[in-house]
Amino acid sequence: MRYVVLDTETTGLEVRQGHRIIEIGCIEVNGRQVTDHHFHQYVNPEREVDEGAFQVHGISDDMLADKPKFKQIAKDFLDFVQGSTLIIHNASFDIGFLDGELNRLNLGRMADYVDGVIDSLGMAREMFPGKRNNLDALCDRLGVNNAHRQLHGALLDSQILAEVYLAMTRGQDSLVIDLNAQHDDDGVERIKLSALSLPEPEPTEEELALHQAYLADIEKAAKGPSVWSKISQATDMQAV
Template sequence: MNRQIVLDTETTGLEWQKGNRVVEIGCVELIERRPTGRTFHRYLNPEREFEQGAEEVTGLSLARLINEPRFAEVAEEFLAFIDGAELIIHNAAFDLGFLNFELEQLGGLGRIEDRCTIEDTLAMARKRYPGQRNSLDALCKRLDVDNSQRQLHGALLDAQILMDVYLAMTSGQHEIGFGNVDAPQAADAAVLEVVVGDAASRPRVRVATDEAEAHAARLAGLEKKSGRCLWLALEADAA
């Protein structure tokens, strides 16, 4: 089972080295690249004031969060939710730095990387779109992902948006089963009997014009999202 967790955090400032803390965690679960509906979302009392500008970005404040649980109170539940999954994070070094700093304060809980594998969508985007802006908003615009509700930075909303961005960036061959780990077993289980007969008696399949146009549009969409479509590449080679 391929289990992935799309994760985002909000913090009191940009650097955990200066004692800034996590104020919000948002996670969305995927199984075999499909949303399960399971999420993990918590606001946290950081026990310190926000740095200048951080309140405006998140819309949060210490006064707003004073009655929320502290990280120590949700740590075990959070770790149980992500344990063993592949984490999908945009600019992973930022979120992991803060989360590992929070875990270090508790002692004995290890690091996130000890429990999960990490996929950094910022590194992925920089490789795929070199020399271009690869912020979450820029990727939404490039990949036609709706981010109209993103007036402020929010961990759960941003995780949901990042999920759509990640699926768009990695769509294509995965969508049609090439990324399905069960595909080899299914292929092994299938038995195909081929009977060669008179060519004139073989059935012929005629594709309607609208179906052909829909197929061509689908291939073009796959190539736009993934950067390469196997069918179009084969057709080009055969031409």
């Protein structure tokens, strides 16, 4: 499956207030490898950048004055993401702005061009509940180097997010899952435990002696037989 890690920078926070996209950065991830294939474009938003937004990304009106408008780069952008699954941190924000740009050009919505969207922020909140899960915090937690990130930038943030996403999903592509998984009609991947061959190590005599001594201490403190002893006796009786 082809993934595209995507980030945008905008003139402000609210698309409903007429704010626009000023930068798009996309990084391709294929086979859990970040490739050299990427898309990056600054965009003339045809309006001023809010001061608050400028403090975040450092992109000024003067920097955007000679850049192409979204309608001029829309085809190249859509060709790049076509058929991919997008990975976006706080996906509702970026998708909302992209849908707004496409709607102005009567080009539909992002859902018409991609197979799906993975919100890495939602993933992080499930993995690390109650903790800060912005990109910088995840880099610190997962050991991803972000020392070169002084300001927000769409391409740089996409590169960092690609590494963060791979770190968060490390181990999910094991051969055991690939070879023994089955997909039911609901699309959920399930593993057939009967297909797995798990080792059943036998305890050594020393381990058994230590176990019996541990049970004896428990029963002495409880002044009665332990649950483990009762289960073992019942099992022995059934085997006779």
